[in-house]
Amino acid sequence: MNRSDEIGTLAASVNEMAQKLRSDYQQLQALNEKQRQFFADITHEVRNPLHTIMGSLEMLELPGLDEEKRRKYVRNLRSQAERIGRLFKDLMTLQRFDSDEKFVIPGHADLADIVQDVVDWYQYSARSKGISLEYDTHSCMVYADPGKIEQVLENLISNAIKFTNEGTISVTYSRNNGLVEVSVSDTGIGIPEAHWGRLFDRFYRTDKARSRDKGGTGLGLSVVKGILKAHDSDIQLESEVGKGSRFFFVLKSSESVQMKNRETPQDT
Numbered sequence: 001m002n003r004s005d006e007i008g009t010l011a012a013s014v015n016e017m018a019q020k021l022r023s024d025y026q027q028l029q030a031l032n033e034k035q036r037q038f039f040a041d042i043t044h045e046v047r048n049p050l051h052t053i054m055g056s057l058e059m060l061e062l063p064g065l066d067e068e069k070r071r072k073y074v075r076n077l078r079s080q081a082e083r084i085g086r087l088f089k090d091l092m093t094l095q096r097f098d099s100d101e102k103f104v105i106p107g108h109a110d111l112a113d114i115v116q117d118v119v120d121w122y123q124y125s126a127r128s129k130g131i132s133l134e135y136d137t138h139s140c141m142v143y144a145d146p147g148k149i150e151q152v153l154e155n156l157i158s159n160a161i162k163f164t165n166e167g168t169i170s171v172t173y174s175r176n177n178g179l180v181e182v183s184v185s186d187t188g189i190g191i192p193e194a195h196w197g198r199l200f201d202r203f204y205r206t207d208k209a210r211s212r213d214k215g216g217t218g219l220g221l222s223v224v225k226g227i228l229k230a231h232d233s234d235i236q237l238e239s240e241v242g243k244g245s246r247f248f249f250v251l252k253s254s255e256s257v258q259m260k261n262r263e264t265p266q267d268t
């Protein structure tokens with residue numbers, strides 16, 4: 001290789017390295033921007049309820065406050081404190097997706113028990129909005145982490161209640177080919193298709209003011225997606241504006257996992 005060829009090869013590899021560096025730098029910048037946005041969102045989400053808490057505390061300190069107003073401000077304090085609590089619970093869950101291999105500990109569990117527990121919790125708030133909360137009760141064994149699937153259903157059912165004014169919410173499940181499809185449907189406001197792609201992003205809402213007003217954190221669906229991903233599953237959506245939404249996902253049935261284990265015995 002003569003000298004000018006050598007210089008040519010060297011120049012090509014320097015150019016290649018420069019391109020790689022540029023693309024790494026751009027990726028890093030995009031990551032930084034994502035992180036910056038994430039922290040800005042968290043700050044915003046915490047600042048809002050804190051303002052309400054400070055305001056309510058100031059009102060409670062006023063002399064001669066009547067009993068009705070006192071109760072109203074205490075109610076405000078409680079609901080805003082609960083909102084901050086929910087925000088941190090969701091954030092902790094999101095943080096664990098990335099860092100904890102044992103985030104999901106699957107076992108054999110009956111969906112009937114999981115659904116019953118969650119429905120019991122939400123029956124009161126559904127009824128007080130004039131919503132009928134219907135659900136399946138037949139036994140159906142799945143291979144999943146029961147606590148995490150409870151969290152998925154909690155988020156889906158609480159959303160369904162938030163975005164439905166009167167009507168019906170149904171929680172159903174059925175077995176099909178070794179899989180169990182679980183579905184939460186409502187007759188609420190529905191979701192325009194333009195939002196479907198970003199709905200599961202952290203802090204994404206179709207209507208920020210409305211969601212905050214209803215005590216939402218904007219993290220519920222990203223938590224749902226992360227939990228299902230850890231179960232090798234995903235969340236699906238069908239929705240029609242003004243008619244309602246259906247969120248659904250599949251889990252492995254207990255039987256299919258037991259059968260697979262029999263076919264491929266583990267090394268001891």
Ligand code: ADP
Nearest residue numbers: 159160163205206207211216217218219220221
């Ligand atoms: P939020 O705390 O705001 O409910 P989520 O991540 O759980 O956050 O949901 C994101 C957004 O998706 C909500 O703000 C709302 O705009 C929309 N959404 C979720 N579930 C429903 C539903 N069942 N009906 C209508 N809109 C919904």
